[in-house]
Amino acid sequence: MADVETYIKDLKDSIIKRDPNQPEFQEAAFTVLDTLKPVLEKHPEYVKNNILGSLVEPERAIQFRVPWQDDEGNFHINRGFRVQFNSAIGPYKGGLRLHPSVNLSIVKFLGFEQILKNSLTGLPIGGGKGGSDFNPKGKSDSEIMRFCQSFMTELQKFIGPDLDVPAGDIGVGGREIGYLFGQYKRLNGFQGGILTGKGLQYGGSLARTEATGFGLIYFLNALIKDQKDTLKGKTVKISGAGNVAIYALQKAQENGAKVVTVSDSNGYVYDPNGIDLATVKQIKEVERGRIKEYADKISTAEYHEGSVWDLDINYDIALPCATQNEINEDQAKLMVKDGAKYIAEGANMPSNTDAIAVYKQNDIIYGPAKAANAGGVAVSALEMSQNSERLSWTFDDVDKQLKDIMEDIYQKIADADAEYGLNKDYQAGANIAGFEKVAKAMLAQGLV
Structure with missing residues (x-):
């Protein structure tokens, strides 16, 4: 069995070889790998079973064409992405981003971060992310609607309430979620738990915006x-x-x-x-x-x-x-x-x-972000719970659960910091606390 330093170096070399043109993903992955050395030293079974090798490789990366027509009748083609990174603790969960900078590297970096962020919330959700290089700025409502309908026509083949539940991110707010949900419903029937960040009239959660x-x-x-x-x-x-x-x-x-x-x-x-x-x-x-x-x-x-x-x-x-x-x-x-x-x-x-x-x-x-900004995905998961129960909780109920979750995230990080002697390195603490839950689930589920 390789020692921890060699194991991590070999993983980095493998990522560079496989994904040479993905700087954002490399940055995110390397930062996490470097902070996990104390865990790997304490748990050699993670090295023996190459848990990190599985963690840095998405379970599925989907790229597709998104054709749409502008108000002048011109045809445009954008790229759509969905990276389903890790489902060890629950269905893939993560936002959709519409921005000209979106590419596979960006989506993989975001999806990889989402694994540990979602784990920290304590809720049963895995990590995923998606989006398109479409720029919504300067577009009319009709143009955005046509783009979203085309995007969802392809994306709907790969998502579901118990498989992958997207949400919003940069460029995707209530308007876009509405158009995406409407197209999904048109093709598959009403399934409230398929997207989060929805309007309150059709299954959204109070406090999600905040x-x-x-x-x-x-x-x-x-x-x-x-x-x-x-x-x-x-x-x-x-x-x-x-x-x-x-x-x-x-x-x-x-x-x-x-x-x-x-x-x-x-x-x-x-x-x-x-x-x-x-x-x-x-x-x-x-x-x-x-x-x-x-x-x-x-x-x-x-x-x-x-x-x-x-x-x-x-x-x-x-x-x-x-x-x-x-x-x-x-x-x-x-x-x-x-x-x-x-x-x-x-x-x-x-x-x-x-x-x-x-x-x-x-x-x-x-x-770090994976801890400090986890409130959005936490309430998205609470929205999924409300959809499953066909209930709508009050703003105060959701806000109280959000507060409890965020305080619990900090406590998990502080506990990891103390256990591994990190000296208030909360970046390492967040990575370790998020990773340990996912690693145990991956180990229990075998070579999948």
Whole structure:
């Protein structure tokens, strides 16, 4: 049997050989592999049975053509993807992303992260992810409807309430889920549990819209409380202005923090008096405008093009809620200079590897995405439960379960940190806590 170091090196070499043009997937997989050494040393049976070799290889990766017609009658072809990564603890669960950057590497990185994230929730759901390189920005409702119908016509062959239950992600909100669900229903009949993030009129869950942002703050609160600290009075930088950012902003303010930034793909606003939640909601949720309009409405605010992580101000907490790899090494060093003590990730993999190294070298306490932003998929799984029972729970019922789940996730990470002597390396703690449940299930199920 190979020693752990050799085993991990051989796995990395295999990934590079098999997937040479998938940098996002390689980054996600290598980061996890490096943090699992203590578990493999304690459980040599995982090495003997090559559990990690199975874990990094999807059970199924599906790519398909998505033809659709625009309002002028022109025909377009996009690529659709669904990666069904691991079903050891339950049906595949993970979002659909519509964005020009979507490719197999992106979908595999997201699906791989989803395995451990879903495991951490304690709910019986496996890991998957999907989407298309279709760009919904600037498209009419009719164009988006025709695209979604074409996309689901192909995807429906591979999903089901007990097999694979997609949800929304970047570019896929309530409108898109509605069109996708309608096409699935047209082809297969009404099956409420086939998608999550649905409208309340046809099987959706209260608190789903708020779940990732609220869950981020519930996790952060548990983390900060364990450091004998409090969110009250803290100054917070948030990136993004979508659902995750907006509801993280709301819940942070409810907990007494002052959030001074939000952003979109063009730039960011800085309001030293604290971001006005109602104005952001009006611009982004009602008017579907750009965040620079905030500075037109609020006299104390400044708008700047570029990244919010280049803004040099003193603050306590960073909450990246925009997209992957939005924080690099230099921006992480600026974070240190500006006095940030905590970072919790609302987006998927928003910090690159060099940035994470800076956090650890400078004792910034780091809450990784697979733990901190698990609230969305947690409530998606609760939506599946409601669909199975043909019931609809109250907002408070769902929100309380979400809070309990996020606090439990933090506790699992803290326990793994203590068991393996990780010295508050919560990235490793999250990977280990998520992996151990999946590994035990995979080992029990044999060579499948």
